[in-house]
Amino acid sequence: MIKPCIFKFGGTSLATAENISQVVDIIARSEGPLVVVTSALGGVTDLLVSGLPADSARGAMVKRLRKRHLEVAGELGLAAPAHDGFGKYLEATLSDLESLPLDPTGRDRDLALSIGERLSTNLVAAVLSERGAQAAYVDGRPLLRTDSNWGAARVDLDSTHSLVSERLEPLLKEGTIPIVTGFLGNTERGETTTIGRNGSDLTATILGACLQSDEVWIWTDVDGIFTADPRHYKDARLLPEISYREAAEAAYFGAAVIHPHTLWPLLETDTAVRIKNTFDPGCDGTLICRHPRRRGGTLLTTSVDGIAVVTVGGYGMVGVPGIAATIFSTVQAVGASVLMISQSSSEHNISFAIKDEEVDRTVEALDRVLADWMRLDHRIDRIRVVSQVSIITVVGENMKGRHGVAGKIFSALGHERISVIAIAQGSSEYSISMVVKSSDTRRAIRAVHSELDVNNGD
Ligand code: ADP
Numbered sequence: 001m002i003k004p005c006i007f008k009f010g011g012t013s014l015a016t017a018e019n020i021s022q023v024v025d026i027i028a029r030s031e032g033p034l035v036v037v038t039s040a041l042g043g044v045t046d047l048l049v050s051g052l053p054a055d056s057a058r059g060a061m062v063k064r065l066r067k068r069h070l071e072v073a074g075e076l077g078l079a080a081p082a083h084d085g086f087g088k089y090l091e092a093t094l095s096d097l098e099s100l101p102l103d104p105t106g107r108d109r110d111l112a113l114s115i116g117e118r119l120s121t122n123l124v125a126a127v128l129s130e131r132g133a134q135a136a137y138v139d140g141r142p143l144l145r146t147d148s149n150w151g152a153a154r155v156d157l158d159s160t161h162s163l164v165s166e167r168l169e170p171l172l173k174e175g176t177i178p179i180v181t182g183f184l185g186n187t188e189r190g191e192t193t194t195i196g197r198n199g200s201d202l203t204a205t206i207l208g209a210c211l212q213s214d215e216v217w218i219w220t221d222v223d224g225i226f227t228a229d230p231r232h233y234k235d236a237r238l239l240p241e242i243s244y245r246e247a248a249e250a251a252y253f254g255a256a257v258i259h260p261h262t263l264w265p266l267l268e269t270d271t272a273v274r275i276k277n278t279f280d281p282g283c284d285g286t287l288i289c290r291h292p293r294r295r296g297g298t299l300l301t302t303s304v305d306g307i308a309v310v311t312v313g314g315y316g317m318v319g320v321p322g323i324a325a326t327i328f329s330t331v332q333a334v335g336a337s338v339l340m341i342s343q344s345s346s347e348h349n350i351s352f353a354i355k356d357e358e359v360d361r362t363v364e365a366l367d368r369v370l371a372d373w374m375r376l377d378h379r380i381d382r383i384r385v386v387s388q389v390s391i392i393t394v395v396g397e398n399m400k401g402r403h404g405v406a407g408k409i410f411s412a413l414g415h416e417r418i419s420v421i422a423i424a425q426g427s428s429e430y431s432i433s434m435v436v437k438s439s440d441t442r443r444a445i446r447a448v449h450s451e452l453d454v455n456n457g458d
């Protein structure tokens with residue numbers, strides 16, 4: 001069996017003709033069997049999301065999409081026949097978009113969002129062919145079998161496995177590089193689905209798992225995973241290696257460099273993930289693997305903004321079975337997702353963090369469901385909301401058994417006079433999270449990051 005390396009290029013690597021040229025060079029220069037996964041051109045999915053509702057916006061959006069893709073194709077110097085091929089594909093795809101109902105939902109919305117990846121991937125394949133590489137555009141929809149949870153469809157790895165092998169192995173055997181759309185799948189009935197915003201990372205690891213790849217390389221606009229977001233924190237340091245667990249935890253708590261679900265398909269495989277910089281391909285990047293050998297004692301600091309903390313409290317909550325279950329099943333029923341939970345040991349309070357935009361419907365539902373507990377016997381006497389906060393998380397496997405990490409974090413925050421609204425520690429001791437006011441986030445990260453960095457390896 002051929003075990004290809006998987007390369008995934010994100011929207012930031014595909015934003016301009018110059019960037020795409022760089023991507024094409026990387027692909028053309030690579031040795032050995034390869035499968036490439038591409039996102040939409042940078043900003044295109046956002047444009048699709050914003051232009052779908054109104055008639056006037058739809059027309060303007062289609063014009064912008066046509067112009068942007070034709071300009072990029074032109075700048076990439078596609079010669080007439082290939083350009084013609086891409087041009088035809090572009091028109092056919094845009095007319096799919098025009099024929100969808102206004103403000104589409106569910107399946108129609110996913111079909112609309114699929115257009116970004118279909119266009120970018122077709123374009124990259126056309127440029128590669130034009131430059132003499134043996135590459136083929138592959139619509140990834142029939143490869144990934146998903147349920148019909150529109151907008152965040154879940155992939156059935158078992159059926160996907162055989163679909164991927166069936167369709168990609170013949171291409172690999174003849175030495176062709178398949179250039180596959182990220183982010184997309186199909187239901188059993190052949191309806192288009194999308195697997196969640198930023199989901200192309202997941203497409204890449206799914207293909208890696210199905211094809212038993214040794215490595216999946218995620219190419220982006222930074223050198224790898226840093227101790228803090230390098231775009232905002234100049235002191236952040238590149239981590240040469242990190243474990244699956246740590247990377248997943250960091251991604252979940254806001255390190256946008258990989259999608260939080262990226263690693264699950266690999267948990268039972270030997271496939272490692274490498275983060276690489278499209279704009280500095282010589283840099284080794286970060287290797288995400290099961291047992292990092294060069295890990296050292298460094299911790300990562302991440303943040304998630306746009307959060308609200310809801311606290312349900314009351315003296316009567318102590319020792320009453322079922323309160324937590326009632327609260328969290330209510331939150332789940334309104335479709336809000338809980339990012340962090342903290343409970344005081346006396347059980348007078350249960351606090352949880354959700355996205356700001358989920359607060360109104362969550363509190364409304366809690367008011368309704370907890371009404372009896374609140375009015376009749378006053379077991380619960382308050383539901384309190386603190387909005388415009390951020391979760392700051394310190395992540396690191398080596399936190400386990402290392403004394404004083406929490407102490408250092410809180411003294412750094414205390415020193416900066418930043419008050420902590422809630423705290424939670426993962427039971428695995430891979431992470432400690434705290435909630436601070438959004439306006440304090442940058443300062444808090446800087447303080448925590450520099451305190452932990454100074455004390456690195458203690
Ligand atoms: P792509 O379009 O390639 O998928 P993303 O924007 O999704 O790129 O992810 C790359 C971005 O992730 C970087 O530009 C960086 O600002 C951000 N990022 C956040 N936290 C980290 C971190 N700890 N290490 C590296 N990058 C991070």
Ligand code: ASP
Pocket residue numbers: 010011039040045046116182183196197198199200201
């Ligand atoms: N283009 C999609 C998005 O912007 C998927 C991705 O980039 O991974 O969400």
Ligand code: MG
Pocket residue numbers: 010198201256257258259
């Ligand atoms: Mg991304």
